[in-house]
Amino acid sequence: MEYSHRYRAYPTQEVAERLEHHLDVHRQLYNHVRWNYENSPEDDKPSEYDQNNKLPEWKRKWPVFGELYSKAAQATVARFHRNLSNLRKKRERVHRWSAQTAIAR
Numbered sequence: 001m002e003y004s005h006r007y008r009a010y011p012t013q014e015v016a017e018r019l020e021h022h023l024d025v026h027r028q029l030y031n032h033v034r035w036n037y038e039n040s041p042e043d044d045k046p047s048e049y050d051q052n053n054k055l056p057e058w059k060r061k062w063p064v065f066g067e068l069y070s071k072a073a074q075a076t077v078a079r080f081h082r083n084l085s086n087l088r089k090k091r092e093r094v095h096r097w098s099a100q101t102a103i104a105r
Contacts, residue, residue, distance in 0.1 A: 025064055026076050032058065032065075033080045048081040 011019060033051055040046055046054075052074050059066040065073065 022068070025067055026072070029058075029065055029068065029073060029076050030080055032062075033077050037080070037084075048077055051077045051081075 036051065036054070037046060055065070055070070055073050055077070059073075068076075
């Protein structure tokens, strides 16, 4: 199990605005990764590796993505694919559960 420590932060107004901006850019990148994935052909969905390789191209096309460090941008792509994998696992469990209850009836 992974533990994460939480610390209360009291940033200055300037730092808080920069943090808000970075969170917004990560949100935009996450949504673009999702859009790219959903608009790909069903039989050719991009992997995390493929989308990480597209990051330099996206940074050239949308300079706002260039404000993020590469590792941070890659972590955002990884978060999308991890969420996608977890969602698939949950759907499989629900599907198995509903199939078992249908058999029991």
